Amino acid sequence: MATRTVGLSSSPLRSLTSSSSHPPPTRITPTLSFASRLKPALALPLLSATPRRSARPRSPRVSAALKNLSETVPVSVPADSGELVRRFPSASGVYAVHDGEGGLQFVGISRNIAASIAGHRRSVPELCCSVKVGVVDEPDRAALTQAWKSWMEEHMTATGKVPPGNESGNTTWIRQPPKKKPDLRLTPGRHMQLTVPLEELIDQLVKENKVVAFIKGSRSAPMCGFSQRVIGILESEGVDYESVDVLDEEYNCGLRETLKKYTNWPTFPQVFVDGELVGGCDILSSMFEKGELSSLFKK
Amino acid sequence: MGVTKEQVESSLTSNLKPLHLEVTDISGGCGASFSVEIVSEQFEGKRLLERHRLVNAALQEEMKQIHALSIKIAMTPEQWKQQQESAETKSEA
Numbered sequence: 001m002a003t004r005t006v007g008l009s010s011s012p013l014r015s016l017t018s019s020s021s022h023p024p025p026t027r028i029t030p031t032l033s034f035a036s037r038l039k040p041a042l043a044l045p046l047l048s049a050t051p052r053r054s055a056r057p058r059s060p061r062v063s064a065a066l067k068n069l070s071e072t073v074p075v076s077v078p079a080d081s082g083e084l085v086r087r088f089p090s091a092s093g094v095y096a097v098h099d100g101e102g103g104l105q106f107v108g109i110s111r112n113i114a115a116s117i118a119g120h121r122r123s124v125p126e127l128c129c130s131v132k133v134g135v136v137d138e139p140d141r142a143a144l145t146q147a148w149k150s151w152m153e154e155h156m157t158a159t160g161k162v163p164p165g166n167e168s169g170n171t172t173w174i175r176q177p178p179k180k181k182p183d184l185r186l187t188p189g190r191h192m193q194l195t196v197p198l199e200e201l202i203d204q205l206v207k208e209n210k211v212v213a214f215i216k217g218s219r220s221a222p223m224c225g226f227s228q229r230v231i232g233i234l235e236s237e238g239v240d241y242e243s244v245d246v247l248d249e250e251y252n253c254g255l256r257e258t259l260k261k262y263t264n265w266p267t268f269p270q271v272f273v274d275g276e277l278v279g280g281c282d283i284l285s286s287m288f289e290k291g292e293l294s295s296l297f298k299k
Numbered sequence: 300m301g302v303t304k305e306q307v308e309s310s311l312t313s314n315l316k317p318l319h320l321e322v323t324d325i326s327g328g329c330g331a332s333f334s335v336e337i338v339s340e341q342f343e344g345k346r347l348l349e350r351h352r353l354v355n356a357a358l359q360e361e362m363k364q365i366h367a368l369s370i371k372i373a374m375t376p377e378q379w380k381q382q383q384e385s386a387e388t389k390s391e392a
Contacts, residue, residue: 226367266355266362279348282370286347 066094066134069107069151070158074098074130081118081294088114088131092139094147096132096155097165097173106165106173107151109144122238124172127165183218183243185251198258207275211241211297214259214270219243226281227269233288234271239297273297301329302361314357315339318376325369332367338379347373 078084090112097106097120105127110116113133121128136147155163165173186201187194194201206212213230217223222231234241246256246268256268263270263277271278273296278284287293307322319338326332335354342350350373355362362368374382 264352267367277348279351283347283351 066136066147066150069096069132069154072096072132072134074102074132076130077117077121077128079121079125081121081298084118084121085114088117088133089135090114091135092144093133093135094144094151095134096151096163097128098130098132099127100129102130104155104159104163106163107148107155108165108173109148111139119238120173127172181219181243183245183248184212185248186244186255187251187253190250190253198254199262202255202259202262203275205242205244206272209242209272210274211239212272213241213243214246214255214268214272215243216245216247216268218245223247224268226267229281230269230271230284233284233293237288237293237297301326301331302333302364304333307333307335307358307361307365310361311335311337311354311357315341315353319379326366331365332369333365334369334371336372337370338372338374338376340376342373342375343377 075087078087092111093109093113095108095110095113095117096104097108097117099105106120108116113135117128117131134147134151136143152163152166155161164170184205186198186205211234213219213227213234215222215224215227215230217227219231222228231243244252244255246252246259248255259268259270260266265277265280267280269280271280271284278287278296284293287296304322304324308320311317311320311322315337317337317339319336321336323334324332325334337354339353341353345353351370354370354373355368358365358368372379
C-alpha cells in the first residue's frame with residue numbers, strides 16, 4: 001500500500017480509492033469512489049471488507065458497495081453521444097437523473113446505464129443535465145431492485161417526495177414501445193385512383209423522411225426474420241425512423257414490384273437514409289457490427 | 300427446380316473473378332437459399348450496396364429461383380487480407 005501511494009499519486013485518498021475500485025474498473029468507478037470523500041475512513045474499509053462476508057445474504061453487500069444517493073457525485077451529461085458513452089459505464093446499476101436546477105427527476109435501473117442515459121438524453125434533453133450513477137456488482141434482479149429502493153427511500157426520507165419521473169402514470173422516462181408509431185401508407189387505398197405514379201410517392205416519402213424502412217409486416221410485428229432484424233438494429237440505434245409495410249395490399253398495393261424497380265434492389269427489407277438506399281438486412285447488420293451506422297444516422 | 304451450389308459458384312466465378320469464394324446452401328438442400336462470402340478486386344472503391352448489386356447482377360438468372368441470398372462478406376482483396384491477419388493474431392493470442 002505504501003509503495004502504491006508513492007507510485008500512483010500524491011494523495012493517499014486517491015491511492016486508497018483506486019486500489020479498492022472493483023474489477024473490471026469502468027471509467028466511472030474512480031469518480032464514484034471520490035464520492036466517498038465525505039467519510040472515506042468509513043466507506044472504504046467497508047468496500048474492501050464486504051467480499052469476504054460470503055455467508056451474508058446479498059442485499060447488505062449491495063447497500064454497502066453502493067454509495068448513498070447524497071454521497072454520489074453527479075456527472076454532467078454531454079450532448080455528444082460518443083462522449084456520453086465514454087463518460088458513463090455500460091454496466092448494470094441504478095442511476096438518478098437531475099435537471100438543470102439539480103432537482104432529482106427520475107431514479108432508474110438499467111442493464112446498460114450508458115445506453116439508458118443516452119436514450120433519456122435523446123427523448124428529454126432538457127431534463128437530463130447530470131446523472132448520479134451507482135454500479136451494482138453481481139446485478140441480479142433482487143440486487144438491482146434493492147439498490148433502486150435504497151436510493152428512492154433515501155430521497156423520499158430527505159424530501160418527502162417521489163421523484164416526478166417515478167410517480168405512477170408518468171411515462172416520460174419509460175422507453176416508448178415501437179408500436180406507438182404507425183406504419184406509413186403510400187396510397188389512400190387500392191380502389192382509389194392514384195393521381196401521381198407510385199414511383200413518385202416513393203420518391204417523395206424517402207426524401208421527406210430521414211430514415212425509412214420498407215419491411216414485410218408492421219414495425220410492431222415484422223413478418224420476416226430479416227425485417228425483424230433491421231427493425232431491431234434501428235431500435236437499438238435509437239433512430240427515429242418511418243416504416244412502410246410492403247405486404248399491405250390495401251394501402252401499399254403494387255409497392256413491392258415498384259420499389260424493386262425504383263431501387264434496382266431485389267429484396268426486402270430496404271432501408272433508406274436521406275433518400276438513398278443504404279441496403280437490406282445483410283448490409284445493415286454488417287454496418288451495425290462495424291459501428292458505421294451511428295455516424296450515418298447522425299448526419 | 301432449385302439452383303445448385305455449383306451453379307451459383309460458376310456464375311460468380313465467371314462474372315466477378317473472385318480471389319476467395321464460399322457458397323453455402325443454407326436451405327437444407329432444396330436450393331432456395333444460399334449464403335455467400337466473396338472477395339473480388341471488382342469491389343474496389345465501391346460501397347457495400349454496390350458490391351451486393353454486382354453479386355445480384357452476376358446471379359441474375361439464378362436469382363429467379365433463389366428465395367434468399369445472404370451475402371455475408373463482400374470485400375476487396377485488401378480488406379480480406381487485413382481481416383485474415385487480424386483473425387490470425389486473435390487465434391494466436
